[in-house]
Amino acid sequence: MYEPIRTKSVHTMADTTPDFPHRSREEELDIQLAGHLAALLTVTDELRTLEPSADLDTAAERLTEQVARLRGGSPVRAARSAHGGERHVAALHRRAHMLAGRALVVAASRADTAAAILSAERMDAHTAAPGGPREPIAAG
Template sequence: MYEPIRTKSVHSTMAADVRVPHRSREEELDIQLAGHLAALLAVTDELGLDSAGDAIARQIARLRGGMPPVRHAGLRGGSASALHGRAHALAGRALVVAASRADTAAAILAAERMDAHALALAP
């Protein structure tokens, strides 16, 4: 009923034979965690929390193999409560990834930042 395919598939390419470097799950989680922490760092710097920002920057540098993050507080004039809410959400995301990666230091830092921002949001 069906005729067997006698030609080479059009979906295979020469590039398929070349080994493409792939990142491991741990490397992908490192990149994701560093990204969440970098976003948290930006909001933390905008809030003017220097010591907390320094601690976050150290964790980012550790995840990036010693390369420190670029820090620039692009002040947008957001309200403090909105910034604390955003920072709390970002710290929560970082905590989830840190827990998935089993990174105790980053998880503790993220949990501390969540507590600090939750306290700032409390009436």
């Protein structure tokens, strides 16, 4: 009634050596963490242009060190642009807070204490910044 299958299935592992390289879970987490920290570094650099401060300078240095450690080389830094007003700065703080939160989740998942501490500190700094995200009001 049905015609028999004449070709090998693409879904079975007929060969023990795959055609593509596989990464371990730790390698995948390293890539994710480096990406989140690099994005946070980009936002930090833009904030440094709009609101120069020693805290942001220190944060940029520490972020650069962490990204370099995870990627094995120094990160590509974005060119700074000096545009935007209060709304733009507030949006950057919210974005930085979100990126730091994502980095914290991945750092905790891979048990990277240094990156987790740095991410938590950046979340706190962007929460405290004017126009930054605010803590939700607890229902009670």
